Amino acid sequence: MTGSTPRAVNAIANANGTSAAVDGRTPATPAAEQHSPFRPIRIGPLNLRNRFIKSATNEGMARGGVPSKALVAHHRAMAAGGAAMTTVAYCAVSPDGRTFVDQVTLDEASLPHLRVLTDAVHREGAAACAQLTHGGAFNFLPSLSTGYPLSASGGFNAAGVISGRLFKTAMTPADLNRVAAEFVAAAKRAEACGFDAVELHMGHGYLLSQFLSPKYNHRRDGYGGDATLRARFPAQVLARVLDAVGNRLAVTCKIGVTEGFKGGATASDAVDVARVLERGGAHLLVLSGGMNVESPWTIFGSNMPAAAVEVMQNPVVKFATRLMRLWEPRVTFRPLYFLEHSRQVRKAVAMPLAYLGGATSLAGVEQLMQEGFDCVTMGRALLHDPQLVNRFADGSVLESGCTACNQCVPLMYSEGGTACVLRAPNDVQLNRMPAAG
Numbered sequence: 192m193t194g195s196t197p198r199a200v201n202a203i204a205n206a207n208g209t210s211a212a213v214d215g216r217t218p219a220t221p222a223a224e225q226h227s228p229f230r231p232i233r234i235g236p237l238n239l240r241n242r243f244i245k246s247a248t249n250e251g252m253a254r255g256g257v258p259s260k261a262l263v264a265h266h267r268a269m270a271a272g273g274a275a276m277t278t279v280a281y282c283a284v285s286p287d288g289r290t291f292v293d294q295v296t297l298d299e300a301s302l303p304h305l306r307v308l309t310d311a312v313h314r315e316g317a318a319a320c321a322q323l324t325h326g327g328a329f330n331f332l333p334s335l336s337t338g339y340p341l342s343a344s345g346g347f348n349a350a351g352v353i354s355g356r357l358f359k360t361a362m363t364p365a366d367l368n369r370v371a372a373e374f375v376a377a378a379k380r381a382e383a384c385g386f387d388a389v390e391l392h393m394g395h396g397y398l399l400s401q402f403l404s405p406k407y408n409h410r411r412d413g414y415g416g417d418a419t420l421r422a423r424f425p426a427q428v429l430a431r432v433l434d435a436v437g438n439r440l441a442v443t444c445k446i447g448v449t450e451g452f453k454g455g456a457t458a459s460d461a462v463d464v465a466r467v468l469e470r471g472g473a474h475l476l477v478l479s480g481g482m483n484v485e486s487p488w489t490i491f492g493s494n495m496p497a498a499a500v501e502v503m504q505n506p507v508v509k510f511a512t513r514l515m516r517l518w519e520p521r522v523t524f525r526p527l528y529f530l531e532h533s534r535q536v537r538k539a540v541a542m543p544l545a546y547l548g549g550a551t552s553l554a555g556v557e558q559l560m561q562e563g564f565d566c567v568t569m570g571r572a573l574l575h576d577p578q579l580v581n582r583f584a585d586g587s588v589l590e591s592g593c594t595a596c597n598q599c600v601p602l603m604y605s606e607g608g609t610a611c612v613l614r615a616p617n618d619v620q621l622n623r624m625p626a627a628g
């Protein structure tokens with residue numbers, strides 16, 4: 192799948208570039224065909240067979256950091272179900288960059304396991320993307336190599352109310368250089384084990400979004416200030432990753448279109464960030480929103496169920512989350528809940544954009560295509576039914592059965608890993624078996 196020429200992960204597109212074989216339905220009009228989500232697309236050096244991307248959803252399938260056979264089966268199912276690309280969630284760029292111990296670190300030891308995964312995805316005709324992440328001050332690790340967790344700025348750590356790490360430290364120029372190099376090394380390892388793309392996680396409150404956020408970034412050294420200056424370090428990471436792998440791998444960035452709380456970054460900030468990343472040569476932006484600590488309901492467009500709190504094992508996390516439930520706003524799920532914010536970014540840049548957030552129906556996806564989004568990224572709808580893209584394509588299903596109950600979220604901490612509660616439970620044994628061997 193790798194090589195300097197555009198990779199044809201599109202096993203199904205026909206010679207004139209339309210996707211008739213994927214899309215069993217005959218488009219009603221040329222205009223409908225022009226906007227069909229089943230058309231192939233090129234993202235940097237990568238050809239995708241259609242516009243559907245499986246969003247990174249922490250799988251809970253790497254106990255002790257070892258990718259399991261369940262992780263492989265999960266992503267194979269997404270690929271077999273018709274998505275053009277499936278994203279392996281939260282691949283930490285270093286041990287300190289993890290949020291939890293049960294997460295993949297993109298180190299040498301992970302490579303044979305991840306190779307099994309990428310091979311399985313490729314056999315189903317899809318592409319595989321590794322989400323490269325550093326958690327910064329948002330982590331629940333028992334130990335770190337630094338005294339305090341790293342972030343854009345030092346001082347009180349809001350995430351520490353949950354994690355117990357009450358202070359964070361501002362990254363020095365040497366830290367910036369080292370962490371950027373860790374992203375590069377992780378991207379090279381992703382390439383070495385067969386990934387077709389890397390997604391730089393710049394959202395949800397992790398390290399790179401701690402730079403983008405006015406709440407977290409108070410620097411006065413050229414890496415802080417307005418949204419454009421706050422984007423300087425994330426853009427440097429992008430530049431270095433592009434230099435290292437960008438001719439062969441698609442390099443995408445997941446950003447927030449709103450942080451979803453007073454004093455957080457807005458859609459107008461997202462526009463500035465998108466312009467910086469467009470100038471920096473990113474191949475695609477995935478438009479998300481919300482922050483893990485301040486506004487998790489914004490990420491999901493709906494609240495966490497009480498059950499999500501009860502399965503938490505860390506008593507501090509459990510206590511803080513219970514407390515948060517007392518004042519969190521009630522958010523009622525609505526399809527395409529980031530559309531108004533994402534439109535502002537769409538208007539501002541010409542580069543490829545992937546919409547994300549409550550894409551649950553074929554009509555909704557078609558609307559996104561009409562509005563000029565290039566791809567759609569889907570999380571819960573594909574957890575509910577990995578075959579959804581195929582079913583959209585053959586017309587047998589027009590609307591996902593996902594109820595946005597968010598009960599899949601606490602299951603990421605369960606023995607079987609992340610799953611939809613409306614489906615059969617995951618095979619716990621499979622999740623105990625290393626992917627390779």
Ligand SMILES: Cc1cc2nc3c(=O)[nH]c(=O)nc-3n(C[C@H](O)[C@H](O)[C@H](O)COP(=O)(O)O)c2cc1C
Pocket residue numbers: 246247248249250280281322392395445479490491547548549550568569570571572599600603609
């Ligand atoms: C169980 C679960 C785990 C998630 N883990 C991650 C993650 O590791 N990285 C990430 O960027 N987003 C994560 N997300 C957020 C999703 O990628 C996505 O932004 C969110 O679910 C909204 O999209 P949707 O409406 O299509 O589900 C997770 C979502 C769910 C449901």
